Amino acid sequence: MKVTVAPTDEWLVDSIHKPLELLKKTINGKEDQKSFYQYLMKHGMYKSSHHAEDIYAKMKERKIWERFSLYEKKYKRKWNGPNVPIYLFPVQEKRGMFQASMKKSGVCFKDEIFFFVADQEDAKEYEALFVHEYHHCVRMKLLNKKDSQYTLLDSIIFEGLAEFAVREYCGEKYVASWTKAYEEKQMSLYFEKWIKPNLDVKRSSPLHDYLLLGQKSYPNMLGYAAGYYLVQNYVKQKDRSTTALLGKPSSIFLS
Structure with missing residues (x-):
């Protein structure tokens, strides 16, 4: 091996x-x-x-x-x-x-x-x-995408799903602090205002990292937190495990 x-x-x-x-x-x-x-x-x-x-x-x-x-x-x-x-x-x-x-x-x-x-x-x-x-x-x-094809939506779902896996396999105690940084209502507002209009922004654009990491004037770890928020909402409705979600397209988490 x-x-x-x-x-x-x-x-x-x-x-x-x-x-x-x-x-x-x-x-x-x-x-x-x-x-x-x-x-x-x-x-x-x-x-x-x-x-x-x-x-x-x-x-x-x-x-x-x-x-x-x-x-x-x-x-x-x-x-x-x-x-x-x-x-x-x-x-x-x-x-x-x-x-x-x-x-x-x-x-x-x-x-x-x-x-x-x-x-x-x-x-x-x-x-x-x-x-x-x-x-x-x-x-x-x-x-199986090219680097140039990844969007902000892909990036935030990567982070949300990865921490969902941490929660499933290691426990709530080990989940990153950014998952709990914002109340649901606040996150919902941030998502509508900043993330939703920019979901198609490509990785190569500076705006991608500003939103993902919460740089410049955006709230800290904004995109990471938004990804976890979307994954959590999806799982509440669908009750899925990490293995079931691993290869799912990012767009399903918007439903």
Whole structure:
């Protein structure tokens, strides 16, 4: 069976202070390591420091690579998911989209997934992170679209479904804080005012990320929260599970 969790634990021994060297071994980092590293840092990848060394030591102690191998086997079986390389690196604790003091983050491409982690007292947090990102990967495979075809609607449904999966497999406690950021009535107003008129905006447009992440003058994590809101409303009416919804077109969640 193909090993999908890359041995970044071994790579980091010699190259923890040479992140660009590490990225040469990845699919998306083969060509232009510099700009790819800038992109990954936005999503939480570590900067070279003693702090990163400490996190790495803790990751080894907590057997993070073995854990993620188990998650990968478990969810690949459950969801009939793809074999994609998985890379584990220390997190850059000071920033990130998911938590003020960042303990975990990830970024998923259709052909590989990056996870950035720190020591967690509750190991279930690692599984919740894995579920969220690997869910994206499985859904991408099923939707089989070109990057240029994805719209804001697709993006918000990706996020909503991924956190719905976290709730189903890990429990309410592990669902991201942005799922509860807005009352239903408030979310309904925000959706009508900002998200609905822009559902067809393509990923390449700056407006896509402003709305998805709640940047500029938009409410924080607006698109993420809107996606969860749509998925929740759909599930209340239809009572579906993650596996039943994995490959469904984004448009059904508007009904």
